[in-house]
Structures are given as structure tokens and as C-alpha cells.
Amino acid sequence: MTISKKIEDxxxxxPIGTTFTYQTLSVKSDEYAATAxxxxxxxxxxxxxxxxxxxxxxxxQTVFGELKPREEELLKNYLFENDKRIAYITGVSLYNRLGLTTQIPKVIKIASRDKRISASIGSLKGKPVKSYIDVSDKNYYLLEILDALKDFKQIPDMDKRSGLLLLANEIKKWDNKDKKLLLKYALKYPPRVRAILGAIVEVFMDNDxxxxxxxxxxxxxxYEYKITEDILPNAKNWNIV
Known part of the structure; x- marks a missing residue:
């Protein structure tokens, strides 16, 4: 079988819509030219x-034209290092994916603990922000929720009642191990995040x-969130105003 036929196979x-590299194709050093x-x-x-x-x-291809890969997929090479996750997408792009806003940012924020990650892929631009916790595939989705609570007041065009309900329902779906880990990570976040998270989980987690x-x-x-008690009944318990 020729190298060309092997690569085509x-x-x-x-999978359609998944990014790949020469490494993905397991190309040998003497096969690069033919592969290219x-x-x-x-x-x-x-x-x-x-x-x-x-x-x-x-x-x-869809009836509406070509469908590009998701941002997460396009930025995969920036989010992983040696097949280990070191970063995640945050900011308005994340909040759009979570359903908290319909806004689409011009620049995507990439959060990592130890690396400043910038990206430029065609019209897609990414700028670095620092994560509060070391990022891994086992915890990035917890950090996403904490980031949403941190930026809750700044999320554009968000209905606060719907936003709180959406985040609460997401947390409820997790097993107890993840919920406990979420609370542990929250201790590294600003006090306002701990307060609003406490108010959210107080109704379905043990006091201890x-x-x-x-x-x-x-x-x-x-902690000023401008959330009334009809939206978050136990807001006062956590000094949320």
C-alpha cells in the first residue's frame, strides 16, 4: 500500500469536525513529504x-453550508500539552455555551494556571487569563461553574433567575465527590463566589x-449581586444583597 493510500484511509x-495533526496520523519521519x-x-x-x-x-456539510468545528476543538492544541489538559475556555464564550448569554465574544479567554496561552487561528483569537486552580480533564468543568459565579454580574444579557437555576441544576447533576471538590476549589476564589455558591448549594447539600x-x-x-430574595430566597443567610 502506498503512503498516499494509507493516509487517505x-x-x-x-470523525467529521475533529481536528487532527500529523501526529494523529502516526506519520513516520520519512513519510512527511508524501503525507503533506x-x-x-x-x-x-x-x-x-x-x-x-x-x-x-x-x-x-449541512443544509446551511459548512459547519466549522467547535471553538474547543479548534483550540485543542492550545488546551492540551502532551495529551494532558492544561487550560480551558472561559469568559463570555463559555457563558454562551452554558446558555447564560446569547452574546458571542470577539476574543476568547483561555484560562491556565501556569501558562499564558494566546491563540490565533484565522479569525479566532484567544487571550490568556490565569485560573485559580491547576487545570485537568477531571476538574475543568468545575472551574467553569466557579468562573460563571465569579463573573455573574458581568455576564451580558443574562436573566439572573434563569442563570441561577441553570447553574444550580448543573451542580445537582454531579455526584457527591464532584460537589465536594467544587466547594473545596471555591475556597480559592473571591469571597463573593463562596457566598453565592453557598446560597445555591445550601438547599441540596448537607450543612456539614x-x-x-x-x-x-x-x-x-x-456581597453585591443585586439579587432579590424572590430569586434567591436564602440570599440574606449569605449576606448577598
């Missing part, structure tokens, strides 16, 4: 699209489990 087996020519030919045929240098995907959150807060401090 591998490309056929790849094969990929270029597939691009000209419209079978593949190039995301950036050395990164490709199989486009999905949320006690560290309550204890971490200054009883004389108030």
Missing part, C-alpha cells in the same frame, strides 16, 4: 480544511459539607 476513519502532498490534494478536493499550520479537520464555605466568609461583609 486514516483520514476516512477520522496527500493532505494538500485532499484540501483542494474539499475533503479537508486547514485550521493552521499542521492542523486540519474534515468539514461537516458547606460549613467550610460559611466559615471562610467575614460575617460583616456583604
Amino acid at each position: 486514516k483520514v476516512k476513519k477520522l 502532498k496527500t493532505l494538500e490534494r485532499l484540501i483542494k478536493k474539499g475533503v479537508l480544511k486547514r485550521v493552521s499550520t499542521g492542523v486540519f479537520y474534515k468539514p461537516k 459539607e458547606i460549613k467550610p464555605l460559611k466559615k471562610s466568609l467575614n460575617p460583616l461583609s456583604q
